[in-house]
Amino acid sequence: MSTYLPFARTEARTNYLNADYGWKSWLFTTDHKRIALLYLFSITAFFFVGGAFAVGMRVNLLTPEGIFAHDTYNKLFTMHGIIMVFFFLVPSIPATLGNFLVPLMIGARDLAFPRINLLSWYLYMIGGAIALTAIVKGGVDTGWTFYAPFSSTYSNTHVILTAIGVFVSGFSSILTGLNFIVTIHTMRAPGMTWGRLPLFVWGHYATSLIQVLGTPVIAITLVLLGLERVLHAGIFDPAVGGDPVLFQHLFWFYSHPAVYIMILPGMAVISEIIPCFSRKALFGYTFVAISSIAIAVLGFLVWGHHLFVAGQSMYASMVFSLLSFLVAIPSAIKVFNWTATMYKGSISYETPMLYAFGFIGLFTIGGLTGLFLATLAIDVHVTDTYFVIAHFHYIMVGGMVMAYLGGIHFWFPKISGRMYPEGWARFAALIVFVGFNLTFFPQFILGYQGMPRRYAHYPPEFQVLNVMSTAGASILAVGYLLPIIYLGWAWRKGPKAPQNPWNAKGLEWEQSPTPPPTYNFETQPVVTEPAYNYSGESEEVGIG
Amino acid sequence: MGVFSIFPPRASTTAVQVDALYTFLLIVAGIMTALIFFCVFFFAVRYRRKNQDDPAPKAIHGSLPLEIAWSVFPFLIMLVMFAWGAKLYFQNYTPPLHDTFDIYVTGKQWMWKVQYPTGQREINEMHVPTGRPVKLILASEDVIHSFYIPAFRLKHDVVPGSYQTYWFEATEPGRYHILCAEYCGTNHSDMGGWVTVMKPNDFERWLAGDTGGSMREQGEKLFQQYGCVTCHVTDREGRCPSLLNVFGNPVVLDDGRTVVADEAYVRESILNPNAKVVKGYKHDIMPVFQGQISEEGLLQLIVYVKSLSPPAPRSGKSAAPAPKANPK
Numbered sequence: 001m002s003t004y005l006p007f008a009r010t011e012a013r014t015n016y017l018n019a020d021y022g023w024k025s026w027l028f029t030t031d032h033k034r035i036a037l038l039y040l041f042s043i044t045a046f047f048f049v050g051g052a053f054a055v056g057m058r059v060n061l062l063t064p065e066g067i068f069a070h071d072t073y074n075k076l077f078t079m080h081g082i083i084m085v086f087f088f089l090v091p092s093i094p095a096t097l098g099n100f101l102v103p104l105m106i107g108a109r110d111l112a113f114p115r116i117n118l119l120s121w122y123l124y125m126i127g128g129a130i131a132l133t134a135i136v137k138g139g140v141d142t143g144w145t146f147y148a149p150f151s152s153t154y155s156n157t158h159v160i161l162t163a164i165g166v167f168v169s170g171f172s173s174i175l176t177g178l179n180f181i182v183t184i185h186t187m188r189a190p191g192m193t194w195g196r197l198p199l200f201v202w203g204h205y206a207t208s209l210i211q212v213l214g215t216p217v218i219a220i221t222l223v224l225l226g227l228e229r230v231l232h233a234g235i236f237d238p239a240v241g242g243d244p245v246l247f248q249h250l251f252w253f254y255s256h257p258a259v260y261i262m263i264l265p266g267m268a269v270i271s272e273i274i275p276c277f278s279r280k281a282l283f284g285y286t287f288v289a290i291s292s293i294a295i296a297v298l299g300f301l302v303w304g305h306h307l308f309v310a311g312q313s314m315y316a317s318m319v320f321s322l323l324s325f326l327v328a329i330p331s332a333i334k335v336f337n338w339t340a341t342m343y344k345g346s347i348s349y350e351t352p353m354l355y356a357f358g359f360i361g362l363f364t365i366g367g368l369t370g371l372f373l374a375t376l377a378i379d380v381h382v383t384d385t386y387f388v389i390a391h392f393h394y395i396m397v398g399g400m401v402m403a404y405l406g407g408i409h410f411w412f413p414k415i416s417g418r419m420y421p422e423g424w425a426r427f428a429a430l431i432v433f434v435g436f437n438l439t440f441f442p443q444f445i446l447g448y449q450g451m452p453r454r455y456a457h458y459p460p461e462f463q464v465l466n467v468m469s470t471a472g473a474s475i476l477a478v479g480y481l482l483p484i485i486y487l488g489w490a491w492r493k494g495p496k497a498p499q500n501p502w503n504a505k506g507l508e509w510e511q512s513p514t515p516p517p518t519y520n521f522e523t524q525p526v527v528t529e530p531a532y533n534y535s536g537e538s539e540e541v542g543i544g
Numbered sequence: 545m546g547v548f549s550i551f552p553p554r555a556s557t558t559a560v561q562v563d564a565l566y567t568f569l570l571i572v573a574g575i576m577t578a579l580i581f582f583c584v585f586f587f588a589v590r591y592r593r594k595n596q597d598d599p600a601p602k603a604i605h606g607s608l609p610l611e612i613a614w615s616v617f618p619f620l621i622m623l624v625m626f627a628w629g630a631k632l633y634f635q636n637y638t639p640p641l642h643d644t645f646d647i648y649v650t651g652k653q654w655m656w657k658v659q660y661p662t663g664q665r666e667i668n669e670m671h672v673p674t675g676r677p678v679k680l681i682l683a684s685e686d687v688i689h690s691f692y693i694p695a696f697r698l699k700h701d702v703v704p705g706s707y708q709t710y711w712f713e714a715t716e717p718g719r720y721h722i723l724c725a726e727y728c729g730t731n732h733s734d735m736g737g738w739v740t741v742m743k744p745n746d747f748e749r750w751l752a753g754d755t756g757g758s759m760r761e762q763g764e765k766l767f768q769q770y771g772c773v774t775c776h777v778t779d780r781e782g783r784c785p786s787l788l789n790v791f792g793n794p795v796v797l798d799d800g801r802t803v804v805a806d807e808a809y810v811r812e813s814i815l816n817p818n819a820k821v822v823k824g825y826k827h828d829i830m831p832v833f834q835g836q837i838s839e840e841g842l843l844q845l846i847v848y849v850k851s852l853s854p855p856a857p858r859s860g861k862s863a864a865p866a867p868k869a870n871p872k
Contacts, residue, residue, distance in 0.1 A: 070731055070732075070734075071730055074729075141730075147687075147688060147727070149686075149687055149704060150687040150688065150727070153687075154686060154687050154729060155729070238704045238705025238706070239704070239705075242705075243705070244688055244703055244705070245703060278591075279593070279601060280601050280603060280604070281603040281604070283604060283605070283606050284605075284606035284611055285605070287606065308633070309690065309699055309701050310688075310701045311700075311703045311708055314633070314634060314637055314638075317633065318630050318633075321626055321629065321630060322626055325623070325625070325626055328618075329615055329618065329619055332614065332615070333611065333614065333615060335580060336610075336614045337606075337611075339583045339584055340610070342584065343583075343587055343604070344601055345587070345591050345601055346591065346600060347587065347588055347593055348592070349588075349592070357584060360580065360584055361580075361581060364576070365577060368573040369573070371569060371573065371625060372566070372573075374622075374625075374626075374629075375565065375569060375626070375628070375629035376629040376630050376633035377565055377628075377629045377630075377631075377632030377633045377697075378562060378566055378569065378629060379629075380633060380636065380697070380700075381698070381699070383725075384692070384699070384725040385725065445550050448551070448552070448566070449549075449550070449552045449694065450552045450692070450694025450695075450723065452692065452723050452724070453727075454732060455732070457733045457734060458733065459721060459736075534600045535600045535602055535603040537603060
């Protein structure tokens with residue numbers, strides 16, 4: 001059993017929020033918790049910018065003839081993709097919840113490199129500011145995938161400026177990953193062995209590996225694209241001797257692993273929530289932990305499934321198809337283990353658990369439709385259609401954003417020291433779930449019927465499903481605005497949170513005051529039990 | 545097919561096969577989804593916490609047999625999906641060697657230009673017969689496009705600097721969408737058209753309509769206009785290889801490799817003659833035509849070069865008539 005510290009529960013206790021005041025204490029902080037909040041506010045802002053572009057797209061698609069000019073629509077989907085992928089999804093959970101919780105969960109007083117952590121946030125903001133500048137100056141219309149030779153030779157928009165923004169923010173991602181890897185290796189509290197690490201930390205470890213190994217490739221690719229565009233170097237444009245398919249190989253060598261950068265932290269959050277609200281150890285801890293690493297490794301070997309119709313060798317396509325099925329196995333293992341954890345549990349339905357239910361359901365659909373795309377002959381028909389859009393959003397919005405919102409609610413008391421209004425939060429979770437499915441499920445059908453993505457105009461037979469999708473999007477928008485309102489209210493006016501409102505296990509709840517002091521722990525924590533020891537077993541038990 | 549059918553019209557042999565595979569995956573995915581949803585719902589209700597003071601339940605740390613079972617069984621089912629999908633994919637992207645009707649498609653921002661060996665040219669329209677393999681040779685004049693016919697369940701990117709091909713056999717007469725599926729700039733969503741599938745007799749009648757000379761004849765004109773004829777047919781000093789009986793046959797190169805002279809090889813040899821030089825000939829004899837000939841012109845030249853090789857024994861209805869002077 002771990003020892004519960006006898007906290008002096010005085011109102012005037014100093015914590016990381018009231019330790020210092022004034023803008024300098026925030027903009028020059030090296031406290032991982034304050035940096036996490038800087039990230040939280042900035043990525044939320046980017047989320048709503050990216051969301052506004054999505055609203056524009058859905059409005060345009062209400063009628064087959066569209067409402068905006070072609071170029072306007074092309075810029076809308078491009079900027080939606082760029083903002084959401086590079087400035088929301090990639091940093092989302094790692095930079096906010098990961099930043100806040102990794103040191104707390106392993107019993108460290110901060111990340112290994114606190115000043116580099118602050119530098120990460122500044123790089124992110126500089127990259128974001130450059131991308132926003134490109135948008136304000138007129139935007140970019142290449143699609144977030146920047147395919148050459150359109151991006152290198154034909155587009156008349158701000159390709160270079162946008163690419164620089166993405167390039168700069170990439171370093172933020174690399175440095176965050178590096179910081180996590182070093183922290184997890186070197187700063188675990190006494191007794192926090194690898195086999196006792198919370199799965200949140202395992203998930204972030206796997207994510208960090210991809211960030212460090214993958215992100216440099218997109219940086220190089222964007223530099224080459226810049227060289228091609230400015231100097232006509234002859235790398236990607238066939239008119240000057242280049243190979244446009246080479247660009248796609250380089251781009252997806254990062255951008256496919258990047259989708260695992262986006263989803264692994266979501267899985268990490270779910271692995272915390274389900275044991276807590278089932279009051280039961282996670283089923284198959286070792287398999288869930290290893291599956292994160294397996295996803296990180298295999299994720300680097302499947303990029304070619306984006307090129308089944310692009311002109312790569314048929315034999316290459318066959319290998320990539322097989323490997324893509326293989327990478328589905330560790331994801332399936334996670335879903336099965338989460339579900340098995342609930343068996344004979346003691347389950348309650350607080351908001352984080354509702355989001356976890358939603359995650360399992362939507363991630364299951366997203367994952368299974370991934371099998372359709374890995375199947376070569378089906379991919380030929382549905383690639384570059386709304387089927388892909390629906391699949392991607394089931395994973396990224398249905399999976400990742402659900403997990404993010406679940407995590408935000410789960411740790412809100414820890415972060416703010418206040419409780420959120422449970423009734424409103426459950427209501428919003430329901431709205432998000434309904435709105436999401438109405439938005440994206442019709443897109444699977446649209447895709448198989450043959451509606452290509454990135455279409456400002458479309459054949460009239462697709463209108464009914466598009467109107468359904470737009471109606472769903474308006475519900476989804478309400479679901480996303482509600483938490484902003486009630487969490488904002490709760491931050492100032494919510495009831496004071498008890499030390500451990502969910503009776504959760506883990507150092508961050510059991511041994512660090514709520515909200516934590518600047519250096520996290522009042523005494524050096526010592527770990528004497530495995531993770532998720534809800535039943536209070538005194539001995540470590542292997543599986544078998 | 546009503547608005548709420550999940551299948552678009554089926555108008556090719558491939559469409560039936562892809563839909564069968566899709567249905568198999570839908571069933572597997574449906575069973576898996578139902579299983580997981582049922583477990584989550586059932587556990588959530590059956591094991592709900594009835595009293596806040598209930599003691600924590602006993603831990604279950606896992607089960608190796610279960611972990612192995614739910615890794616291996618899904619993977620075995622996935623192997624079926626993989627093999628089935630790969631077989632169809634190879635079939636659709638490997639045109640038959642004989643008896644195909646070839647259609648030459650050039651994509652440019654933002655239209656599809658379609659040429660037939662008999663000389664017909666269309667924009668954003670394509671006519672094909674039922675019951676006969678049709679092979680598409682796809683070229684792009686600018687950016688990447690993708691030639692997508694949902695009713696055939698087929699598409700392929702059209703990549704500048706290369707030829708891409710696929711083939712199909714249409715089954716149902718009618719008019720079906722041609723769509724561009726790879727984002728290509730401003731009017732990407734308007735870069736579409738119609739494929740008209742016709743009964744063989746109707747198609748023959750359509751094909752016999754007026755043309756401005758067959759593709760082969762236009763190619764022959766270009767062959768003379770660019771001066772190809774001076775070296776490749778009548779060259780007495782042997783600086784350039786003869787093009788008779790070259791197309792479709794293996795060619796030995798000066799670096800020892802052997803390649804088959806297909807459309808892509810002829811295209812490359814026109815645009816960049818030094819890339820693959822035939823054994824026994826010198827580099828830098830032929831001018832580089834990169835950027836000199838339009839994609840449509842290239843396709844016409846290729847049809848002409850094809851016509852210099854006699855028809856394969858089985859190709860009675862070969863699109864390009866072979867010159868009578870060259871029996872094998």
